[in-house]
Amino acid sequence: MNYISIRNNQTVPVADIPVLDYPQFFETNISLLTNHPERHCVNYFGYNQGNGIKLICCIADDVSQEIYISSCHVSPSGKLESMTSRLLCFEKFEREIHEKFGVVFENHPWMKPVRYPHNRADKSSVMDNYPFYSIDSEELHEVGVGPIHAGVIEPGHFRFICNGEQILHLEIQLGYQHRGIEELFLQKKKLLQRVTLAENIAGDTVAGHTSAFCYLWESLSGFEPKPEIDFYRTLALELERIAIHTGDLSAICTDIAYQLGSSVLGRLRTPIINFTQEWGGNRLSKGLIRPGKTQFPFTKELSDRLKKVLNDYEPDFNEICAELFKLPSALSRLERTGTVSYDDILNIGAVGMSARMSGLLRDVRTTHPYALYPQLNHQPIIKHHGDVYSRAQIRREEIGQSMAYVRQLLENIPDTKANYDLPNKLQPNAFSISLVEGWRGEICHCAITGHDGELVVYKIKDPSFHNWLALALAVRNNEISDFPICNKSFNLSYCGHDL
């Protein structure tokens, strides 16, 4: 076999991952993906080993629920044939490896820097003069936006090439938020420090990233997650989904100047995140999720509170959505705006909501199940138009679905508490992968331990890593005035991407 098949949250000895030569590695991964829409690349990264670079590629199969891991040893000065030349979904992964280690991928369309990390191979390349696609024309003009944007949001640089009001091309340069998180995971030795790091990867996906870290850590410690711990995480994940989707629908209303929807949906987010605070002391669930623990007890009183919060939320939410989704002036802004086709979505390897909006099933909750999702019998919501309207509809319907799941979970509140002390040392020479469906989509954390059971590699992939390209494609041929709703309808993460 050229690869090893493992399941979500499974730990295997690093030695069990086949080490191929590059042409074999190339062919294996290309043939795994070609003509297999049910498979996609969840992570592809490199790390220093000896005097070379070890590459690890993880391909997930959504039907067999397996993840195929293969590896390869290359020299940093080597020139390798680019996998992107065959499949576009490797595009950013190869750029990342090139930026970090200097490995050159031949026939890659453009080795543009991804995020200018502090430990990049070429220190002479700096953000100030990042390379960009330019065009020389009498008719066209360029619009540059950022890194600081008009609203209270994170930084990124957007460069539009426009013909009059119409966008021909958008290029997005990120990296401004780079804090060196992956390296800090190795430097910080205390478990509590590492959980805190996971909580600070992306403040709007705290439950998502922290759950991924915890499942990974537990798997590497040989700890079997307990149903009561799964209950806490599933509940936190679904509450996060309800809260952020509500806020995003509000933001979409803001950007089409629909004041009523913006205010009502904006205020509806508050009771949900306030409930998270009642439970765990923090509106964005920081401090709530810990490896091997049920940190803040979920009592009968909290359960009654949550039922009431949802019962109050639901009629108001349904009422404003019914109004929003029948309002001609709103629909005319949402429908057929920012469309991405199924083929494009599949080719670029988009995940989560950004894939489901165009008819592609990517939902780790069913395809690589974890936590209590198998019991909830989750059925992903799929739309087919790939426009802002589809993305708004998915949010609306997923909120309804998440509320049903939360209510179902509240039927069986575990009465046992968990408080296991997990070791600071992990299984030595092991590899593990954890996939969690955050509200944006698939979060992937991978780790490798050394012979002393210490972390030697920690690799994080936020769904935004794949999906930023979907936004760039969505705005093509749209009016530049529609960029804000396209952007909000994806609501991708800057810090999750920049790490």
Add this chain to the structure above:
Amino acid sequence: MRTRLIKLFAMLSILKILYHQGKQFIPNVRTAQVPGIFRGRPVISTNQVNETELVDLCPMNAISSNPVSIDLGKCSFCGECALKFPEKITFTTDYKISTNERERLIVKEGDDFAIEVNPATVRSEIRKIFGKSLKLRQVSAGGDNSCEWELNAANNVQFDMSRFGIEFVASPRHADGIAITGPITQNMAKALEIAYNATPDPKIIVLVGTDAISGGIFADSPALDRSFLENHTVDLYIPGNPAHPLTIINGLIDLTRKTK
């Protein structure tokens, strides 16, 4: 006639939605209570505990011993210390923890008094010029989007900060100061400096969240460049991870106007 009827029904449904919302705004943001187990200003008792263990527990290195103290500029408000040493540390729901003096963020053993803005050290032009209207340009410099969310929430219909004349504006040229979130990354250092320089004088600097105040969990990362803070004076520290909207609003009010 028909169109008029349709318009009338459309308006009625809007009025119905408005009616169902009721009154959403928090009438008094100075005295509002936060629900549940919110972790605000901590109180440290004089009980004896194993101090080495307590200091070692904190993931943020925010706790010091002899006397035991917590630096809220470093604290992530995770509450682990209060869970492990309940007889020593309790977090109160007091959300008014913003101040203009960095030392005031350090809560010592036995202290149980409010963390306040010291009016004596507030620059005189701040209250004179920004007392009734304050426009801020927000700069996220490596922020994780949690403080940014809470700054936005401070202006939603519930917290409604704009009723005090405090708002965020798009351009630094329209602003009276900048509000920084995040530990300030190398890649954002220059943009931050440019935004600050583009803001007309007199101007203020507000740090929102633990990451901005001390670097937080990222404090010793080589990807940061915090030299901006060495070269400029900070006018307000708003702690939290993220800072609560009520902490933000009360801090800005206390800085810019006489309240008592």
